[in-house]
Amino acid sequence: MGSDSRMHAPLELWHRVQAFLFQEARLLDERRFGEWLELYAPDAEYWVPYAGEQQSPKDHVSLFYETVQLLRMRVDRLENELAPLDTPKSRVSHFLSNVTVEDGAELVARAQLLYCEYRREEQRWFAGRSSWRLRPEGASFRIAAKRVDLLNADQDSGHLRFTIPF
Amino acid sequence: MIESLVRGDAVHRAAYVDPAVFALEQERIFRRAWLYVAHESEVPHPGDYVLARLGPDEVILVRREDGGLSLLHNRCAHRGARIVSAPSGNTRQLRCPYHAWTYRLDGSLIGVPLAEGYADPKSLSGLAAVPRVESYRGFVFASHSAQGEPLPQFLGGLKSAFDNLLDRTPAGSVTRFGGSLLLEYRGNWKMFMENAVDLVHPGFVHKSSVEAARAHPEALRSETVTQQGAQMFLANGLRATQWDEVPLHAFPGGHVYMGGFYRQGVIAPEREDPVFERYREALVARHGAEKANAVLAVDRFNNLVWPNVSINARFGAMRVVRPLAADHTVVEVVCFRLDGAPAEMHELTLQFVNLAASPASLVASDDLEIFERCQRGLASGTNEWIDMRRGALGDQHQADGSIVSRGTSELPIRHQFETWKRWLAQ
């Protein structure tokens, strides 16, 4: 199924989805992790693949491959004073652009991502493409799955440790 | 060898560009002299701590339960991990996150987990402490060297700058406030100290901001901040004869101050506005009219504490110069609130610092540019010597060992290099 045959969502839906995605980004930027997790369905999966065209998280390592429960552990720890990693706390900014919404068999949103992290005298950037499978819930949505493909996921020199999710 | 770098009224460029000279400075000056660490108001309660630097080392200033201060190296005695990573806080103990070696606030070791794993746990070390820490009226200085003259002697004639700052407070104390600004430039640290009391450069280096202020006379009539900025920029446009009338004083020990030169508006030493009136009343209540007048009459701009501190008592601002390499420097700008003064005076301090010392400052940015041009220029060509003779004939030596000169003299540079030579030679 080629990209031309995707069904583009009507304007009103697109607007609501985009607002929802911006909300997710803002909650992460503001470290409102409890509210961020509320946006996810309990059975949701969060996946940041290691390799560009990685087909499955089951037979290949991933940068993140987490259930909501694991995400909860992750953000719980970030808020713990005893986490040496995050003292002083890192600051991030998620930029989303080129948002498209496809309302076909599933409701899928895609966007370009620019993620800037400032931590301890250093600022680093990541770019890539994010995609979400969304379930409508009332006037809003829940995230059933999120996938972030980073441009440099598998760079040879590896990565310094990550802090706040992409 | 070092002596040959300072020759009468000229200094060898190696003093600014040579990494070997920089290393020697670190060893003989920054590991021995009294250096400013922090202010006591930053650690008011037992358990309070701040991270600071003492020369090349990172240190923790802690207020102990008994009210005293400890200055400890931020390095676990076990495997060397950095113990404190937050810039400030309060704690009852210092604990390393790696293996939980735990120390008291004075740095002594309380204990380690599974101590029976050591043959003699009592012989394990605590945190290394800096040998000399002293506070001059709330300003905490320290020295890596166990020997040397006491702090008040070291400060010598420059004590008067701290004294005047404290005299200017209705409550008799200052409190550090407002955060820090950090300036960075690719040039030698001594350039900043020289520039702070250089009264010839403003007319040239700061010409663009002078002319910008002159082009907008309406700014002088507007509200405080705008007027303050305009007045500050204009003040750099004095004529040479006016600069000459600003006195320079050099003290034994390498310290120097310059007289004040703001004459008008909200930055002038004496003002007629209601805020200043309230402030003056509070000062009179503390000192009596005569002394209050005398305190306010002390009109100095930058006071330099050798080797690396510049303090402006009138505006409650201090700059601490941190050398990182021969060609790389960071300057930290620190503000003090005059306790008991009206809140509007504190805002004046912050605005002064924003306008004069922020990386965005129209004034400071030109100075930093000049430093970087000097650093690059010094590397070129065959002329090894930098002239510092201006005004030498007019230097007046006083009975108490200090030297006074006219504003355009390069006395401060000559004086600082004499001191520099003495420290490096021993």
Added chain:
Amino acid sequence: MVQEFSRLVERGRVHRRVYTDPAVFAEERRRIFRRVWLWLGHESQVARPGDFFTTRLAGDRVVVARHVDGRIHAFHNRCSHRGAEVCLASAGNARNFVCPYHAWTYATDGSLASVPLDKAYGDAAKLPGLEPLARLASYRGFLFGSHAKQGEDLETFLGPEVRAAFDNLVDRAPDGEVEMAGGKTVQRYRGNWKLQLENSIDLLHPRILHRSAIDAADRVDHGGKPPSIEWDIVKSNGLTLREWDGMRIAALPRGHCWMGGFLTRKIDESPLQKRYREILARRHGEQRADEILAFDRHNTIVYPNLFVNSRVAQIRMLQPVSVDCTEQHGYTFRLKGAPEEMFEATIRMVNTNNSPSSIVTSDDHEIFERIQHSLTNGEHEWSDLSRGLDAERDAVGTNELPMRNQHRAWAEYMNG
């Protein structure tokens, strides 16, 4: 220079320069990494004739290939003509390697197959092929290389206890063979390589340093379902200090060492494990299957830079980049003949520990950077490694014996 290095290691302490001095780092490359056997890869990466992969061995770029005759060769990735990198792909299958510069062509055993316009050379037959690696050897399918032409053979270098770790990793495969699969993780930290080496055999720190991750695991509500593998991994750091002391550790010749296993839940009861055990028992008999599964080691560290986990079928290798920067590369293996779900479990465990997102190793890396930052503070020049100095014979788990052992090996290598 020789005496200088030996002064940097004393019985219960180590000079900070071993971690912070770039001159020491440069000498380490010469005196340690260019002399020992270093892990190169696995035979499964070159399963068929013509298969190749490229990697680095102590900084040098190397190609490993299986020739048409079935033998594996390793050579420097550098054209014998003007030095260009001949093979740029990280892996693949080829009949020969052609240098993009002047088309010098090499067979998969490194020999020179052809040179364009070779008549211009007096005796083209004398032109060299790709320079072979000084020594190449394999143990149970694990390929090792060395830059030193002479030295003890691989099996002697590894020693019986390290060999046992590789044996167990392979023996756990019902087919008796493993294959490298599932990709590679790369973590990076700004600290000296030896800090990770010490940390991997440091049993005192997990409960303390990883406290925030343990706390987070404690707060998880499993909702009646069995905990996830990832949770297990994180939670296992939370053993008490006494339990850690109960772990077995061993310091071996040449700086190698190992520590016993510590995964908290007895997962032998899970249906997956039962299925697996049945398969293994059908292959080897009950007794042998029990033996294999009873061998419970967590990390076996092959000095200077290799971590082998027999239980979880993964390997990590340190690549020192500079005195204060290190990469850690992680590889996983599929046990041939075992249920595929076991490989999925391995992948998930590896994600938890070896990804840059790991909530466990992130704190290790943070600490390494804090050490690297603070070691130069002050006048005191030593890092303390004296825990258990007088109790090495019946060493408890938290004894710093294995770290002292590593530094002893370091000093021996550095002294030439």
